[in-house]
Amino acid sequence: MYGLGILKGLTVTMRNFFRKPFTVQYPEERVAQHPRFRGEEFTWYEERCTGCASCAKYCPLGIIKIVTHPGGEHVSEGQEYAIDVFDIDIGRCMFCGLCVEACPYDALFMGSGFEEGQYSRKDLVITKDRLIKADKKPSTWFRPQLESQQYNSQSESPVDWENAGREPWPYHMPVRPQSAEESLEQGEETK
């Protein structure tokens, strides 16, 4: 009786012994990731962000913290705030991507990484400085403009802010400081 059970068990072992394994020897080997993979750390383009906080409002977990003040370059036109704080607590993130869907300016993208082991929970808060310094290798999730270019963050170069959006957006162009004459002319026009 016992002998038959052992024989059956060995048959399963032998059958799988010669099969190609599904697993890989991580971290030496890695499986290919899909370009739409929703990972950390988020790709954020400061140049495209108006500080509207739509992403923070749509996050069901309330883990995006944005603090702004009316001091942005285009604030006189009501277009942009200066961003003091932009924190995402990825320790609590479920990577649903609703914040990315909610961003009307293509400023926020899901990231393509997945290795974020930290000793402390507070180190899982991705700050504005960290977002600025991060490699701009966005996931193509919810971004048809990147999908149509067949962009793959695993094999291709970073995407800069000018090429990240669905359409050219003049408010995102860097502002050239106005000369005194230009300011006067503008003042005359608005009188």
Ligand code: SF4
């Ligand atoms: S992916 Fe989802 S849970 Fe994570 S910050 Fe965005 S909206 Fe919040």
Ligand code: SF4
């Ligand atoms: S990332 Fe997008 S949604 Fe969030 S504040 Fe900036 S522009 Fe608004």
